[in-house]
Amino acid sequence: MAGGVVILGASHAGVQCAAALRDSGYKGAITLVDEGAEAPYQRPPLSKGFMTGATPLENLALRGDSFYSTEAIALKAGVRAERIVPALRQVILADGTSLEYETLVIATGGRGRPFLDHEPLGNVHTLRTLQDAWQIRAAIDQVDGPVAIIGGGYVGLELAATLRTSFGRDVHVFEASERLLARAASPSLSDLVAQKHRAAGTVLHLGCAVAGLAQSEGQVSGVVTDEGAVVATALVVKGVGILPNQELAAACGLACQDGILVDQYCRTSDPSIFAIGDCCRFPDAVSGKMLRLECVQNAHDQARAVASVIVGDAQPYAAVPWFWSDQLGMKLQTAGRWEPGMSCVVRDESEKGKISFFHFSESGRLGAVETVNHPSLHMLARRMLAAGLSPNPADCADATFDLKKLLS
Numbered sequence: 293m294a295g296g297v298v299i300l301g302a303s304h305a306g307v308q309c310a311a312a313l314r315d316s317g318y319k320g321a322i323t324l325v326d327e328g329a330e331a332p333y334q335r336p337p338l339s340k341g342f343m344t345g346a347t348p349l350e351n352l353a354l355r356g357d358s359f360y361s362t363e364a365i366a367l368k369a370g371v372r373a374e375r376i377v378p379a380l381r382q383v384i385l386a387d388g389t390s391l392e393y394e395t396l397v398i399a400t401g402g403r404g405r406p407f408l409d410h411e412p413l414g415n416v417h418t419l420r421t422l423q424d425a426w427q428i429r430a431a432i433d434q435v436d437g438p439v440a441i442i443g444g445g446y447v448g449l450e451l452a453a454t455l456r457t458s459f460g461r462d463v464h465v466f467e468a469s470e471r472l473l474a475r476a477a478s479p480s481l482s483d484l485v486a487q488k489h490r491a492a493g494t495v496l497h498l499g500c501a502v503a504g505l506a507q508s509e510g511q512v513s514g515v516v517t518d519e520g521a522v523v524a525t526a527l528v529v530k531g532v533g534i535l536p537n538q539e540l541a542a543a544c545g546l547a548c549q550d551g552i553l554v555d556q557y558c559r560t561s562d563p564s565i566f567a568i569g570d571c572c573r574f575p576d577a578v579s580g581k582m583l584r585l586e587c588v589q590n591a592h593d594q595a596r597a598v599a600s601v602i603v604g605d606a607q608p609y610a611a612v613p614w615f616w617s618d619q620l621g622m623k624l625q626t627a628g629r630w631e632p633g634m635s636c637v638v639r640d641e642s643e644k645g646k647i648s649f650f651h652f653s654e655s656g657r658l659g660a661v662e663t664v665n666h667p668s669l670h671m672l673a674r675r676m677l678a679a680g681l682s683p684n685p686a687d688c689a690d691a692t693f694d695l696k697k698l699l700s
């Protein structure tokens with residue numbers, strides 16, 4: 293028995309939702325449930341500072357130890373939510389207990405997309421959780437030989453950069469598309485990132501689908517391409533995207549379609565149940581298209597939107613999406629959403645180690661800005677996009693033109 297708000301998933305979205313509820317003056321009971329036994333932690337460092345050792349375990353915590361007791365948030369860690377019974381407003385937990393809710397927030401995130409149906413093999417990993425990161429770190433110390441990353445997305449490339457530069461390992465990246473970051477980044481940014489990885493000594497196999505894994509005595513020994521080539525490897529990390537954890541929602545009748553479907557307030561097809569973060573698919577405020585985003589900004593801003601609805605001051609979710617990645621000494625930041633067909637204007641400040649790509653839709657509207665090592669321009673781009681400003685492409689290309697003027 294809990295009542296109040298029950299939140300399933302205590303990660304970026306769930307913990308932020310609990311915090312935003314208290315910040316908004318919510319006085320009722322809040323219960324956070326997570327199947328992971330660890331204190332809620334940040335995921336972005338798992339492929340970056342935590343992997344290199346620069347970020348110690350204690351710095352991964354999403355909130356300080358006293359946060360949950362001070363804010364009267366009951367944290368039930370290490371117990372899985374098994375079933376939702378909307379008719380009774382009840383969640384059944386794996387330990388046999390149940391929780392009652394007035395409002396339920398599903399923030400169950402995603403899991404590594406299954407890839408290659410093979411028998412369990414030693415030294416084949418995915419990277420989604422702290423446990424995964426521990427296992428990869430331990431494996432790196434135990435095996436010699438090249439490492440293969442399957443999938444040229446952000447997480448895989450961050451890991452490739454870390455393994456190459458901090459561990460001096462031979463690294464191969466296999467990507468079925470003709471370019472890296474094909475889902476989320478523009479071709480201009482992809483090309484730049486590919487150049488940097490090649491310069492660091494990573495072997496990129498682009499346009500190369502992986503057909504299977506070779507093995508020797510139960511350990512992975514190679515990656516088999518669809519052309520039948522075998523590239524020797526001692527360790528494989530599969531990074532081919534995630535599947536939303538929507539099964540709980542689907543099983544109790546909530547509408548799902550590659551994500552739990554929600555409206556602009558993150559409300560599901562049951563008005564007392566919300567879904568936020570990586571697990572949900574929502575209407576984009578700009579295009580109206582249904583989207584599922586996998587980034588911390590989306591998890592946090594949707595959490596705040598739901599808190600606003602619960603306390604009776606409903607604010608729709610309409611934030612400008614943004615994202616960052618750190619690899620090979622580059623801070624990559626994207627404001628807005630790049631889409632195929634957009635035209636690209638380059639602002640080249642490479643003499644200062646910076647370059648930025650402005651992307652315009654066919655109608656001439658600014659849709660996304662990708663910056664490399666330019667945090668101040670990234671912040672400016674977020675403000676321009678939020679204000680619906682579309683600067684002149686020639687001004688964007690002119691590195692001497694002060695874009696701040698447009699906001700004043």
Ligand SMILES: Cc1cc2nc3c(=O)[nH]c(=O)nc-3n(C[C@H](O)[C@H](O)[C@H](O)COP(=O)(O)OP(=O)(O)OC[C@H]3O[C@@H](n4cnc5c(N)ncnc54)[C@H](O)[C@@H]3O)c2cc1C
Binds near residue numbers: 586
């Ligand atoms: C290695 C890595 C690096 C990343 N780097 C970046 C980055 O640089 N920038 C960025 O913006 N984003 C980054 N991301 C993405 C970002 O971490 C996610 O978008 C974010 O974690 C989403 O938060 P979430 O709370 O929606 O889901 P998750 O973080 O996936 O959390 C979901 C939680 O729900 C729990 N859960 C699931 N099912 C149940 C159940 N049935 N019962 C109880 N608990 C359950 C899980 O244990 C988990 O703790 C990275 C992700 C990874 C894995």
